[in-house]
Amino acid sequence: MKLLLLTTLLTLNCFAQNPPGNCGSQWLKADYTGLQQAQTASATADAVIAANTAHDTVIAKAYTTAGIYMDFNGQRKEALTSYNKALEHLQPYKLQQIYVYINKAIALEQLNDYQKMFTEANKAMTLSNKYGTPVTTALVYQTLATYYFRTDNMAKSSSYLLKGIAILEKQNNRCYLPLLKLSLANTYIQTNNYQFAADLFKEYLDNNTNAKGSKQYTIAIVNYTECLIELNQLEKAFTLLENALPDVKLAGDKELEAVLYYRLANLENRRERIESSLTFYKRAYVLLGEGKSRFSTNIFTDYLEVLNKAKKFKEAGALMESFKNSDAYRKSTTQDRFEYEQSAAAIYNKTGNLKEANRALTEALRLCDSLRQVGNGLREQEVQAQYQTKVQREQNIILEKRINRENLLIVLYIILSLAIIIIGYMYIRGYRLRHRLNKERFKNTVAEKNLAQQQRDYEQELSNSQKTIIDEKQREVTSMALRLASYYDHINDLVARVNNSSNIAEIKKELQQIVKQKDYWNQFETRFNNLNPEFASSLVNKYPKLTKNDVEFCSLIKLKLTNKEIASLLQISHESVITKKYRIRKKMELQDDADFEKLLSDL
Template structure:
């Protein structure tokens, strides 16, 4: 008996010893670090941690939360929600950890297009962060709320929340989380069709995501950059961005993101006039999106149907429409996605001579566009109205032709005059009803158009306010880059001071050996070329400054332009003299000669001119 018990006791003691030596904190940190770049490697650590016994509740709770994040990386929203819910069973007494799980769970609901559920979870997490005085957590909650409002086309709320988040993170000096907020802001600029600024922000984010090892965020940002490049007609750049993105996303197995990426490639091929390649890319997109259960399938199906209609392939268009109707995702899509889909479906019905369904779809499209009330959609409304009137007229013509045939047959037979009278009366009534219906629809459209004009006025006022806020945010970014440029210039001055120190030592015979001079020179050589760095940063911040001065004042030399660029940075004469290694008096003389070349006598006028360029 003792022989049987001893091995069992040895096994229990060994297991307990292993659990005591397992570094739970290190395992959690490693898993959290790998989840964004190598999720499968993170999964191995997650399973190993969950297999351990005797760990604290926060260890199990945090690990299940990371388990949910793993499925988020894979695009499996249901499993993401399941495991984050499981993590909450361990974290009810730990507000910070609980808030983090709530926010991750909200991402799962957002991916399923259940925006109300997602917003409720984030608001619960936001209250926990506020009670804990966790400012970074508050900022990230604002960012997640903004993402939901962005999908819901409520860009004003999205921008307001993102600006709050940026302000908090800058105050906290948290650059790691700031890049995620900047990416969300770029997404909003993309949605509002401010493509150049979106491209600049995306490129900044790409560098930071790559440096931080956040591979999936890097490829998703690259995908959105490709879409923005298509809009500014940078087809070569878009092709490069999207090709790299789709290859990079494949290992994560996120079918939704891969499908979206293929849809953007389809739009690119369509813009390049490659119809067959565009169709093939959109078909790949649907093959990925349908199994993923993504709500984005409505918008992408609409773009696919538009392309098929363009090629006259109405049979395939009808197959795609039937598939979308079967998926029952239409009501979960946002208004803009519904509009794209319904408009494409209406064109398909029109192409197949299904007039009733075409009119019905055009009516639904107009109603959706009225809800969106966006200024840029005015021309689209007019186009839909024209199509609707055409289909209505076609329906009238069909009814008239049918009645004419009945009348003609009745008149030829002359068998029943009473029947003829009844048929003629019916035809007249039908025509009157059709006329009244057309008049009613026309009056309704005019009324809706007036409502749309009023809504547009309100939108213009709101847009002006939002653009002012965005301008202030851009101004803050520019000022920050200005400070970086000034810092670069002063570092350049320190670099040149080092050279002067070596010269002074040589003149004072401080060096006793050539090797000492060589050592000091090598130390300077290893430093960066700060003047070249200054020129590059200055031209990036003020790209038209040099050309504008040269064109307006032809007498100015290159050295004069460089001197003016230092004055534009508000450097004093003493700082400029130190930077250029000249005397203070020479700097004053140089400034006087430049003003003379520009026919300017007053210092205030001279400085005002430089600041305005």
């Protein structure tokens, strides 16, 4: 199953349910539960606007309320007009302008006008820095995080969310803190950190049961089940989705209903219930207007993969013909389009449409280059790892406080015991006093041993956590090498299959140029060196006869790639791999492959 984005985007766009205790100012879209509440408030606002006799701030808030209702109702351009009228009445009132600019930015995001969204968010930030409060600054950070998420810059999105969370935690603000934490949890899904994301989602669901049935609560369930699926808790995920479905149908939110069917389809596919999975996919796709929603690309991509799995190639081909020029494809993220083109290439190959297969594969490679997998990906993981460390540190502080309280209780108990002993000294003989004192010293020794053992257990847990992060990065490098090999095999296979087609020379030349690209090897080399900085220098110092190519070849063996995988990645024959391994082993004066591979693994 591929990583999903659509529920993440819904969460970022719809903000939160009405904050606990009704602590919102009602200036923000975030302060409303949804369309129904906004419609009720808009009726009163229309009367204020029609009378036009109230104070400027009251009229401005009425225009803002009307704009929020239009935004919820899908009338984003009309909402922008209403927000602009609100700003006309707020010239002297800078704080209120911040809220209106935030609402404008979110409406522009819905219209996919990210440049204007960024401009409005920066206006809000400028005003907040001068006239706002820490809370308004945190909300602007969340808006900027949405912009960077939509423009595929996950590192900055995570960074802004963490800044906002730090501000709200310092202010002890419980109105908007759950919103930012949910948004952050969704970024963890992007890097496959499902356990930590699941913890954040579960924390929200447990603490907001009063919001059950709201759109935000349902979206949190959907994202939580994404984590549960990846953690192989399939039955729990299926039950949560089934229980949430009636509330969504009752609310009439077709887009969110499609998301639930989509997740159910993924679950059924995971459990090899292919026909049931296809039924759910079809319901989801139809609910989104068969390509009219910007979230259709995610659903359609996975739908194609299951159709391919079921060998329903003609049905998949017919759907692709209607989808490839849809608004949904144009509105989707780079990651979405990359995954779609991969699936489309596989279907076109199965149906014999080699021209379209070649086009889809070429487009997938272009999109892959634009994803900035090395730079942004590593930075995003670093930012998220910092937040995990912060949370772990806070948990350690709580543990330390608990231990201190326990120690204090022990000290008080000892003092009380000594007082009793002193009073009893007048009534009890000396040997009983010595017996009690020895007993207390024994208790203290046991307590100290237990405390020391708790500290050792904690240090071991922290060490294991760091080792897990390193192991995950090592597996990521291995996975990237295998994907490179798979890409080359796929392209070479395509070259072989078009031998009987027209324009053979042109197609072969184009695909061979793709095979010769070195960008992927450079990315692999960078990641490998980051994880194993001393490997190359240690190997050359110990065996100076080795060339640079020998060292690169040894790095692939260290990753435990098979001879076949190395041959595919380096585009050489299987026999050449065996020969090269033999020559390198001779340079290192090693007798057999076992000693050779063990030496590389230990470096």
